[in-house]
Amino acid sequence: MSTERAVGDVAGGWTPLAERLRPRRIEELVGQRHLLGEGRFLSGLIRQRALRSLILWGPPGTGKTTLARLYAEACGAVFRPLSAVTGGVKELRQAVDGARLEGVASGRATVVFIDEIHRFNRAQQDALLPHVESGAITLIGATTENPSFEVNGALLSRCRVLTLEALSDDDLGVLVDRALADDERGLGPTPPALAPEARAALVRESTGDARGALNTLEVAADLARAAAAPGTAGVISAATVAEALQKKTILYDKAGDSHYQSVSALIKSMRGSDPDAALFYLVKMLEAGEDPMFLLRRMVIFASEDIGNADPAALQVAMAAQQAFAFVGLPEGVLPLTQAVTYLATAPKSNAALMAYGRARKDVTAWGHLPVPQRLVNASTSMMKTMGYGRGYRYPHNFEGNYVPERYLPDRIRDHVYYEPSDQGYEQVIRERMSKWRDSSGSEG
Numbered sequence: 415m416s417t418e419r420a421v422g423d424v425a426g427g428w429t430p431l432a433e434r435l436r437p438r439r440i441e442e443l444v445g446q447r448h449l450l451g452e453g454r455f456l457s458g459l460i461r462q463r464a465l466r467s468l469i470l471w472g473p474p475g476t477g478k479t480t481l482a483r484l485y486a487e488a489c490g491a492v493f494r495p496l497s498a499v500t501g502g503v504k505e506l507r508q509a510v511d512g513a514r515l516e517g518v519a520s521g522r523a524t525v526v527f528i529d530e531i532h533r534f535n536r537a538q539q540d541a542l543l544p545h546v547e548s549g550a551i552t553l554i555g556a557t558t559e560n561p562s563f564e565v566n567g568a569l570l571s572r573c574r575v576l577t578l579e580a581l582s583d584d585d586l587g588v589l590v591d592r593a594l595a596d597d598e599r600g601l602g603p604t605p606p607a608l609a610p611e612a613r614a615a616l617v618r619e620s621t622g623d624a625r626g627a628l629n630t631l632e633v634a635a636d637l638a639r640a641a642a643a644p645g646t647a648g649v650i651s652a653a654t655v656a657e658a659l660q661k662k663t664i665l666y667d668k669a670g671d672s673h674y675q676s677v678s679a680l681i682k683s684m685r686g687s688d689p690d691a692a693l694f695y696l697v698k699m700l701e702a703g704e705d706p707m708f709l710l711r712r713m714v715i716f717a718s719e720d721i722g723n724a725d726p727a728a729l730q731v732a733m734a735a736q737q738a739f740a741f742v743g744l745p746e747g748v749l750p751l752t753q754a755v756t757y758l759a760t761a762p763k764s765n766a767a768l769m770a771y772g773r774a775r776k777d778v779t780a781w782g783h784l785p786v787p788q789r790l791v792n793a794s795t796s797m798m799k800t801m802g803y804g805r806g807y808r809y810p811h812n813f814e815g816n817y818v819p820e821r822y823l824p825d826r827i828r829d830h831v832y833y834e835p836s837d838q839g840y841e842q843v844i845r846e847r848m849s850k851w852r853d854s855s856g857s858e859g
Contacts (some may be wrong), residue, residue: 432628434599435592440484443477444624445585446578455576456481460488465523465552469531469561469570472578475623478556479529481578486525491552492517495527503541506534510542514550524551531555532564539566546572560674580622587617589624593631601631606638606648615655634658673704677712680755685720689759696755700748710736713754724764724839731757762839770833777830784824819854 437443440450440460449456459466465486470478479495486493494513496506510526517524526545528534545551546569553573557564561575581589593600594608608616616634620627634650637657642648676699683691699709714736717728735754739747793804808818821828835845 430629431593431601431632432625435589435596435628436480437477437484440488443481443484444588445477445581446481448579449481449576455574456485460485463489465489465491465525467546467553467573468555469565469573469575470554470556470578471561471575472558473580473622474558475620475625475627476578476580477624478578479527482525482527482554482556485554486527486552489523489525491523491525492520493525493527495529503537506538506541510545510551514545517551525554526551527554527556529556530558532557532559532561536566539569543568543572581624582622583617586620586622586624586627587613589627590616590631593628601635604647606635606642606650608650609652611652612650612655615652619655619659630655630658672702673699676704677709680709681712681716681720684716684755684759685763687759687763689756692755692759693752696751697748700751706739706744706747706751707736709751710739710754713751713758716758719768720763720765721758721761722764722767722841723844724762724766724836724841726840728758728761762841764836764838764841766834766836766841773830773832777827777832781824781827784826787822787825790822817851817854819851 443450446456448454451457468482468485470482472478483493492513494516496509496513513524513526531539542553546553553569555561555565555573561570565573590608590613594605597603612634616627616630620630631650634654634657637654638648638650640648641654676695680692680695680699683689683695696709700706710732713732714729717732721728731754735750738750742750788801788803789806791798791803793799793801798804808820810816810818810820812818823830833848835841835848837845
């Protein structure tokens with residue numbers, strides 16, 4: 415084994431490839447052209463050397479920390495990252511005051527960078543307000559979670575939220591090629607060869623995460639060197655990349671954006687009658703550890719909200735899936751979930767029940783004080799009979815077809831209509847039946 419120090423080794427430690435390749439100038443940054451392209455928001459601020467408080471929101475590995483640092487440096491500011499998650503408000507204020515005074519001493523503005531700012535509690539976030547509001551510091555926060563949920567409104571209103579996008583395959587390819595070509599900061603002067611199919615697999619499996627791509631590449635390079643013949647650098651094959659990846663962890667936070675985005679996609683896929691997409695999101699959530707009962711509750715709601723009487727069996731299927739899962743558990747319990755989600759996705763759709771409830775609720779809010787018509791009230795005492803309660807009520811079963819034209823709403827809103835069946839599935843039958851009933855009620859006057 416060679417005694418030569420490997421690329422990335424430093425005295426007393428080792429620097430990962432992703433850290434070594436961090437851009438040193440804004441021009442080296444890959445991706446985020448919607449912010450840094452000609453005439454775009456950040457490029458304009460940098461050209462004017464204008465500092466603004468920002469919240470950078472985006473998935474892991476999109477360059478939030480690097481972008482914050484390069485922006486501060488391009489504007490001539492002192493850049494100070496803070497990590498006060500484990501500290502209280504007092505420690506946070508001391509840290510911010512120290513960073514501000516350092517900027518004053520150097521005659522430069524101060525950018526305080528807080529990674530994962532959503533982890534700060536409300537009191538910590540509030541402690542930043544006077545410093546940001548007075549302009550004593552420029553705050554740049556980074557978060558993987560939706561800031562509208564995780565950052566309090568007062569602080570959010572003083573910052574501009576910028577959304578960072580996952581890197582494209584082309585962007586990741588640029589970074590991979592840069593790591594192979596850079597003798598000093600990359601994989602060294604004699605890196606292993608990267609087979610085209612291995613490069614494609616590495617880019618594909620990194621799903622827009624630059625740090626993940628470079629970390630995987632570095633491990634793959636180590637594996638290739640270990641397997642190489644003496645005197646050669648080795649070859650990174652697709653199998654080497656797969657070995658370096660091991661089992662890919664699904665990026666999913668049951669309390670964060672991934673949770674809400676995935677369940678939204680599941681519901682919209684079922685609503686859009688796409689069983690394949692619905693099944694993809696169902697399996698993604700299950701594999702990531704989502705609570706199956708949460709998914710089943712969403713299916714039960716969906717069965718009424720988006721299908722309703724277009725297919726009355728949909729609610730039965732959803733409830734049966736819930737009962738079946740409770741009975742058998744995992745792993746076999748994924749089968750009734752699969753059956754239910756594909757049934758719901760392919761069932762005829764109607765939101766008539768949802769709309770009917772909304773219309774009725776609006777009337778109840780406005781007219782709920784109206785009395786029940788006297789003819790519909792049971793005359794349970796002789797006095798009530800004398801007063802006319804129940805008089806004029808016609809028992810439907812005494813008439814042909816078990817139906818008699820009648821108005822049951824309070825007289826003031828007797829003609830209001832709430833439930834309007836669609837022309838989908840079984841609701842078409844209901845629609846035709848109700849049309850006949852309403853016609854006969856209208857002719858009755």
